[in-house]
Amino acid sequence: MSTPNYEVSQADKKFIGLHLLFATASLFVGILFGPLQALEHSGLDLYPYIKPIFQSYYQGLTIHGVLNALVWTTFFITGFLTLVVIFGLKRDLRYPKLNRVGFWVMVVGLVTTAVPILLDEATVLYTFYPPLKAHWAFYAGLTLIVVGSWIEGYGFFFTFAAWRKENPGVRSPLMALMAVITMAMWQIATLGIAVEILTMLLPWSLGLIEGTDPQLARTYFWFTGHPLVYFWLLPAYISWYAMLPKQVGGKLFSDALARTAFWLFFLLSTPLGFHHQFVDPGIPAGWKFLHAMLTYSVFIPSMLTAFTVIASLERAAKKTHGGKGLLSWIRVLPWGDPSVSAQLLAGILFFFGGVGGLTNASYNVNLVLHNTAWVPGHFHLTVASAATLSFWGISYWLIPYLTGKELKHKKLASWANWIWFVGMIIFSNAMHVVGLLGAPRRTPLGLAPYIPEEWNGHLLRVGIGGSIMFIGACFYFYVVARTAWAKKYEPANVEIPAAESVHDPQQTPEWLDKWVPWIIATVALIIIAYGPQLVDQIANISLNSPGGKFW
Amino acid sequence: MSEIKTSMNLDPYERNWIIISIVLAVIFAIIIAVAGFAYGIQVPSPEQRVDPRTVALEGPWADPGLRELAPGKYDAYILAQTWSFVPREMTVPVGAEVTFYITSKDVQHGLKLQDTNLNVQVVPGQVSKLTITFDEPGDYDYICTEYCGAAHAVMFGTLHVEE
Numbered sequence: 068m069s070t071p072n073y074e075v076s077q078a079d080k081k082f083i084g085l086h087l088l089f090a091t092a093s094l095f096v097g098i099l100f101g102p103l104q105a106l107e108h109s110g111l112d113l114y115p116y117i118k119p120i121f122q123s124y125y126q127g128l129t130i131h132g133v134l135n136a137l138v139w140t141t142f143f144i145t146g147f148l149t150l151v152v153i154f155g156l157k158r159d160l161r162y163p164k165l166n167r168v169g170f171w172v173m174v175v176g177l178v179t180t181a182v183p184i185l186l187d188e189a190t191v192l193y194t195f196y197p198p199l200k201a202h203w204a205f206y207a208g209l210t211l212i213v214v215g216s217w218i219e220g221y222g223f224f225f226t227f228a229a230w231r232k233e234n235p236g237v238r239s240p241l242m243a244l245m246a247v248i249t250m251a252m253w254q255i256a257t258l259g260i261a262v263e264i265l266t267m268l269l270p271w272s273l274g275l276i277e278g279t280d281p282q283l284a285r286t287y288f289w290f291t292g293h294p295l296v297y298f299w300l301l302p303a304y305i306s307w308y309a310m311l312p313k314q315v316g317g318k319l320f321s322d323a324l325a326r327t328a329f330w331l332f333f334l335l336s337t338p339l340g341f342h343h344q345f346v347d348p349g350i351p352a353g354w355k356f357l358h359a360m361l362t363y364s365v366f367i368p369s370m371l372t373a374f375t376v377i378a379s380l381e382r383a384a385k386k387t388h389g390g391k392g393l394l395s396w397i398r399v400l401p402w403g404d405p406s407v408s409a410q411l412l413a414g415i416l417f418f419f420g421g422v423g424g425l426t427n428a429s430y431n432v433n434l435v436l437h438n439t440a441w442v443p444g445h446f447h448l449t450v451a452s453a454a455t456l457s458f459w460g461i462s463y464w465l466i467p468y469l470t471g472k473e474l475k476h477k478k479l480a481s482w483a484n485w486i487w488f489v490g491m492i493i494f495s496n497a498m499h500v501v502g503l504l505g506a507p508r509r510t511p512l513g514l515a516p517y518i519p520e521e522w523n524g525h526l527l528r529v530g531i532g533g534s535i536m537f538i539g540a541c542f543y544f545y546v547v548a549r550t551a552w553a554k555k556y557e558p559a560n561v562e563i564p565a566a567e568s569v570h571d572p573q574q575t576p577e578w579l580d581k582w583v584p585w586i587i588a589t590v591a592l593i594i595i596a597y598g599p600q601l602v603d604q605i606a607n608i609s610l611n612s613p614g615g616k617f618w
Numbered sequence: 619m620s621e622i623k624t625s626m627n628l629d630p631y632e633r634n635w636i637i638i639s640i641v642l643a644v645i646f647a648i649i650i651a652v653a654g655f656a657y658g659i660q661v662p663s664p665e666q667r668v669d670p671r672t673v674a675l676e677g678p679w680a681d682p683g684l685r686e687l688a689p690g691k692y693d694a695y696i697l698a699q700t701w702s703f704v705p706r707e708m709t710v711p712v713g714a715e716v717t718f719y720i721t722s723k724d725v726q727h728g729l730k731l732q733d734t735n736l737n738v739q740v741v742p743g744q745v746s747k748l749t750i751t752f753d754e755p756g757d758y759d760y761i762c763t764e765y766c767g768a769a770h771a772v773m774f775g776t777l778h779v780e781e
Contacts, residue, residue, distance in 0.1 A: 125765060192765055196726050198742060199767065281726055282741050323626045345661045346737055348744035352663040359650060363643045370639035374632055430650045431659040434735045438728045438763035505732045507763040514771040517759045569627075576624045612670050612742040614725050617700050617767025 073157045075150060075468075082167065084469045086146025087462065089174065090139050091547060094455075097134030098540045100127040105494065105533020108526045112513050122187045124511040125618055129184055132193030136299075136450055138177055141212060143458050144302045145170070145219045147465065148246040151305060152223045154563050155243030158233075161225040169218030176211025179204050190618045192509060194288065195268070197279040198614020203272035206264045213257050220250035238572045238580050241322055242309040242565065248329045249301040252294060255589065256337050259290025267610070278613040282349035283604045289340035290597065297336040299450050301329070303457035307376045307410060310461075313566035314407050315400050317383020322568035324375050326579040331368035334589050335361065338596030345433040354600050355430065361596060362428035369421060376414065379566070405480035409460030412488040413453050416495075420448030423499065440506040440529075444498025452491055456484065459543055466550050468561040475549040479542050486539030494532025501525040662738055662746050665719065670742035674699070674723040684708050684716075696720045696760075698727040698740045701769035703760060709778040710752060717749040728763030731777065739764065752779045 075083075103113050107124060114124050121127055153160060160166055182204060183189040189205035227247045231239065263284050270276045308325045312318055319325060341358035344350055381396055390396030402408050423445040426432055436442065467474050474480065501522050502508070512518055512526060578584065653659045673679045674697055682695040683705045694716050697704040710716060720729050720740050727740040731750065738746035752758075762773035 123768065125768075125770075196764070199725050199765075280743065282744050285739075285741070321627060321629070321632065324628075324632065327626075344739070346746070347739045348662050348741055348746040349664055352661050355661055356651075356654065360647055363647055366643045366646075367636070367639055370635065374635045378629075378632070425646065429646070431654050431661060431735075432650070434659070434661065434737045437737050438730065438739070505730065505761075507728070507730065507761055509765040510763075510771050512771070515761075515774075516772055517761055517774045570625075571622065573622045574625055574627060576626060607667070609667065609669075609743055614742070617725055 073154065075153050076159065079149070079153060079160070079163070080469045082163075082170070083146045083150050084466075086142050086149070086170065087466065087469070088551075089177065090142035090146065091462075091544070093134045093142065093177070094139040094540075095544055097131050097139060098537065100131040101135075101540075102530075102533050102537040103127050104131065105536075106530045108512050108533075109528075109530025110513055110526070111530065112511070114511075123190065123618065125192070125509075126184070126187050126190045128509060129190050129192050133180065133184060135455075136193055136446075137209075137212070140299050140450065140454060141216055142173065142177075144249075144298065145173070145216055147302055147458070147461060148223065148249065148305075149219070150465070150563070151242050151246040151302075151309075152226055154565070155240040155246065155309075156226065156230040157240075158226065158230050160222055161229045162222055165225070166219050166222035169215045169220075169222060171215070172218060173212050173215030176208045176213075176215055178208070179211060180208030183208075187618070188616075194292070196288070197268060197271070197281050197284050198612045199618075200272060200614050200616055203269060206268045206272055210261070210264050210269070213261060216250075217254060217257070220254055223247050223250050238575055241319070241325060241568070241572060242305055244326065244580070245301065245305045245309065245329050248333050249298065249305070251586075252301070252333050252336050253298050255593070256291050256294030256298070259287045259292075259340070263287035263291075271610075276610055278610045280604075280608045280610055281612050281614075282347065283608055285344060285347060286340075286350070286600065286604055289343040290337065291340075292343055293340045294336040296446075296449055297332055299454040301332060303410075303413065303454050304329075304372055306457055306461050307372070307414065308379075309566055310564040311376070311407070311410050311566070312379040312383060313564040314404065314410075314464075315380055315383040316387035317379055317566070319566045319568040320375050320378040320382060322570060322572045323575045323579060324371055325568075326575060328368040328371040328375070330579065330585050331371070332365070333585060334592060335365045335368070337589070338593045339365065339428075340597075341600075342428045342430075342433070345430060346437045349604070350600060357596060359428055359430040361592075363425075366425065373418075373421075380411075382569075403481070405474075405477055405484060406460045406463040408481055409463065409484040410457050412484055413456035413460065416448050416456070416488065416491055417453035419495070420445060420453060423448065436502055438508055439502035440498045440508050441502025442508050444495045444502055447491060447495050447498070452495075456487060459484065459487075462547060464561055464564065466547055468563060470551055471561075472550055472553050474546070475553060476546045480546045483539045483542035483546060486542065487536055488539075490532050490535030490537075490539055492532070493528055494536060497525045497528035497532060501529070659735060660748075662748055665745040665747040667743055668721055668745060670721075670723050673697070673721055678719065679721055679723075684710065690714050692716045694718045696729065696775075698722040698729065698762070698766075698773075700724050700767050701762070701773040703729070703762070703773065703775040706775045707778065708775075709780060712752060712755050712779055712781055714779070715749060715751045718747065720746045725766050726764050727766050727773070729760050730763045731758050731760045733758060736760075737763070755779050755781050 183202035189201035191199045191201045339358045339361040342362045384390035384396035388399040390399040678695045679697045682697045685693045722740045722742045730737040758777045
């Protein structure tokens, strides 16, 4: 490390903190609706009691999905990555004003999206499949959130390019490279919903065109929809690879493999969206099969990640903490540090998320679980565990670093992690099981007339697990709020946990630090996997589906 | 700056892990391919395009329901609409091979025929087609699996398979 004591400027700390404020507030509001959904499944429908303000289960579900999956993640990720880029490069942003513009565009987007949702004018869930027609402000707001995140990404790209110019021949710092790869992947992937909204949904909701082509819209949406998952996960991976090893008193096991994994995610995250459309009528089975195979290929960088992260943990446990044995070393890791336990528990839950993901991707096996409760059961292990629980862990040192105030109630923070973990196991397992039995997703099952007796026990567990998770979340919000707004200023000496790697990064081969070949390969693969179908579907577009507001 | 020899610094365990991962992925792919192409467990493919504005007024979905093509062989035309399937009920004998043609006249729906491999997205303008053979008698509910508006939760129908 050249300058170990690099400090992020006060202005940038404030800027990053603002991201966290909006992120956490969104998560707070979004999570309020979680138990309403879960308890409804177990027969206790609380929606009638909030009826004057919120109109339906579906409006609640829209708020829950948009705020948690889209807003909390995007705001937290752009804020965290701002820190990672600045601290990774030990350099100020090249154009700090550009990043500020990006952020405030996201805020305007958030408000613009929130208003129609809260007025029940955009109860279309977070996938907003046409021709269910939301108010145009909903689509415009989402566009602004995405465009704002692009602008913040451009800020990272310029900063990274400036660093490269200033440091010829030096390997890019790992964490900064990972952050920039994440934003570059996001830039490519979000072209799908950008085209969907700007060419179809926005003109249609404004009354400029009469109808939509729902099949083409789905294809655009899922071009973005799967890499969206990697946009959630990669920032957690940045912490697991480049920070967590330091937090457990060790080093990153392999710099070269970490870079390889991120480049493979860059290459493979986008050209596989048809695996969300296996049962769509308008896409040939052969293309679906190709995307199934490409989805399996993401298994490789995922397995690389599992190896490198676990090897780093094991090495630290054995070298620093005297751990022994095949698995018993796990016990000597610093579980008492809430930031560590959050990320370890996130990793454990994510193992099951990975297994479920492979199942979803399995072409014809998907016939059994498509659109069932299995699917939200699955993605609560990815976005609500691997990503969200890791982000909690990051915030336990990040908020003290930004505010200079010691983390309050460390024990309570650990409890938050464990309670969320236990609740998630119960909730997610029940959702998977009842989904396999045939329960549909996004459905208030308490109203459904076709529920067989044998689902009831599992639906009860959905409510119990969801309620337990909610308690964990309350603990989390209490801890971060008390820390951020602590009156008594207790100066904290918090350092950003930056892990060194076992081998000098300068030994890492140069092709893992070159952009052009990876970008060419990525664009080429997207053209191969998506090009012919996009051309065909766009050439045969029929905007003959007018739809409307059916809620 | 002095010249540093570059290397992937691959640990032997790591190398073996990568090989195992690749082999596993290939095995999964082969299993899926065999199930799909040797055993015929297939997913929908483009069937035909329709105009959702007129599909309920003319053509087969103007009069949805079962058509017996030959003894034990049926076509089933199902129209999805907010918030019901037409027809609401159908009856076929055990052993029937039924090819389903499903479309929507308004918004997206889903159709999952419980305890079978029939599970499709129903997209306005498109026709979802799959063939199922019924070897077990019983009542099979087909439920809507895509959010389609206020009364989505009550949208279902029943297929009776009789001895």
